[in-house]
Amino acid sequence: MTGFGKFLVATIVSFFLMIGALGSDHPTFLIALALLVWIIFAWSIGSGSSKTNREREEQIKLFNSFIKSKGKF
Numbered sequence: 001m002t003g004f005g006k007f008l009v010a011t012i013v014s015f016f017l018m019i020g021a022l023g024s025d026h027p028t029f030l031i032a033l034a035l036l037v038w039i040i041f042a043w044s045i046g047s048g049s050s051k052t053n054r055e056r057e058e059q060i061k062l063f064n065s066f067i068k069s070k071g072k073f
Helices: 003-022 028-070
Strands: none
Touching: 003 028
C-alpha cells in the first residue's frame, strides 16, 4: 500500500473513532485508539523507507560489482 493509501486509512479510522468518542460516556479508550492508529501509521511509513533504502543500496552494490567485473570502471 502506498503512503497516501496508509494516510487515507489512518484518517478515516481515526475520524470514526473520534466521532464515536463524542457520544461515549468514557471517551478515553477511543481517543487512545485514534492516537494508536496514527502511531502505527508513522511507524509503518518510517519502516518502509528504510527497507527501500536498503534494497536500493543492494542494487547499487550489485551494479557496481557487475561493472567492475566487465572491466569498464
